[in-house]
Amino acid sequence: MLHINNLHASINGSPILRGVNLEIRDGEVHAIMGPNGSGKSTLAQILAGRESYQVDQGSVLWNGLDLLSLPAEERARNGLFLAFQYPVEIPGVSNAYFLKAAMNAMRRQQGLAELDAMDCLARIKTEMAAVGMKEEFLYRSVNTGFSGGEKKRNEVLQMLLLEPTLAILDETDSGLDIDALKTVSEGINRLRSPTRSMIVITHYQRLLDTIVPDHVHVLSQGRIVRSGGRELALEIEANGYAGIATSDASATAGPVTGIAP
């Protein structure tokens, strides 16, 4: 479903991604770990269509489409969803209005009739309950003044409403308390299906106990330097990235990932 091939990207001339290769098949969950500043969010944002990054080389195929040639809104309407590491505050735009517009943009794309305000609200309220958000968040401005955890729940709410086929979760578990982590990971698990793929960016093995990944990758200095199964996450938890860094040379010398492109 997603095929990232030798992706190089930079911002203001300084390279951040230096040849990322990754293949994700339908229904797979891939975890990406890696030290701060290694380029995880950059990769996520480029996949979602952020234009402030410069793609210097490489390609991304998504269900046969040239992903990088599509504007962000079209990627979203075709089923790509990014849960932001830092969700953006939008004062003056109510959450309810925003969620309804997003849902209907998706429905138009799928050739479905738009939901009216009543149906939308009903749907939103059900999912809000599932992620433990109070109804008052409907009438507040998007993310404005939300606590860190509330913002993350709002991201998961949007994902549940939009039902993407490719979900990228950028540190959705960071800043959540234990209970929130549980609700959020249950929400994510509920979306797992053979037709839906996920990229889960995280620093913590803890999340991967609930959302068991099919593959774990380590991104370091703009490259995937190790790939493995869920046991790789445990190894990182135990030893940190130091051990990974030593195998960096061998990883870059040989095939970049363990997954056949």
Added chain:
Amino acid sequence: MSTIEFWLAEHRRQSPDLPGAKLPWLAALRARAITRFAEAGWPTRREENWHHTSLEFMQRFVLAGAAHTAPQSVLRTLQRTDSDAHWLVFVDGRYAPDLSAIGALPAGAHIGSLADALAQDAEQVKVAFAESCNGDIGEEGEAGDSPAALNTAFAADGAWIHLASGVVVDQPIHIVCIFAGTSHRHLRHLICAEAGARVSVAEHYPANEAAPTLTTAITRIKAGADSRIEHFKLQQENRLAIHLAGIDVEQARGARFASHSLSFGARLARTDIHTRLAGEGAEALLNGLYCADGETHVDHHTRIEHAKPLGLSREYYRGLLAGHAHGVFAGRIIVAPDAQQTDALQRCDSLLLSPFAKSDTRPELEIHADDVKCAHGATVGQLDEEAQFYLRSRGINAAEARQWLTYAFASTALERIASAPLQELACVALRALLHETTESGDKP
């Protein structure tokens, strides 16, 4: 041409027929005003208050009215649904009783036309009228106020609103000024609210067919002790029009005054808003929103004068500038030596929607008392790139995302309008305006 000679000739021609022409005090006032205008000429950048807005081009500006427009068609767009409200309609600067509708009023409230009042009982308006001209022809006249003098010389009509003490008018009073065919009009609105009176007044200058017209409009408000006055102005003139306006307010002890100035139209719009907190504990809110695009120019000059102790003033201006538009905001706050414990706050934030748009903001604080709280701040920014990306990443079109963010920025100003029907009216006007700007591709 709009040269000085043109105005002198125009004055000779019109003045014998102006309402109140037979009143010696008024004829003298008008004669002094046209002389003053002729001496001073149109303000240029050399004048302190006109640094960013020169009217020098007015010398060469050829005025022309649009082909006759039926005033009814303009009125229809205003959706006069709240039948309880009061509507005073002026066509080409003259009161149109057939189009006006004044609802039931409490005793002690008078709403009507200035020309009628001059004809029926000139004495009752004499003081208010003469006071309203102090600035532009009297000793206090400052350089640069020649447009106000022009208004005094030509003003034929306007609203005359008088509220006796304690009178409360629940529904807004709408003053609608429509152009039907003339090339220039001059309105003078006088609002006197005695102690404890309450009212909301809305001035409308709706668009007509594009034509190089001139409007001057001066509004004088006397807010008696503990009165509450909300003044709302929606300027949507056509893209070739020149709009020059002044709003002058005097607030007695404990009077609360709010001004909402929405400047959405005209090729050049200049509005001067002055309020004097002349009694203790008066409160003023000066709220404004200006939107300009294409080659248009919009300028607000405000002055808040704290003359007595315990005054409170809040000033919030927001600008949306697209195309090659130029927005100007100058806010002066004066705190007199006697005005201890004044609390004044001023903010001006503008959004540049194109790389060619320009914004000038100038705060001017003159503080002569020591125990005061005075703060000001200004920002000029662009639409938040991150916010646009966030919305787009949820499937919302780029154009729609920009429109949302623009509306959200501007709507903050509308939230401060206390009267619900006026707020609704402003929201409708803003939405229509943003829709229009996006459709015409004027925004980037």
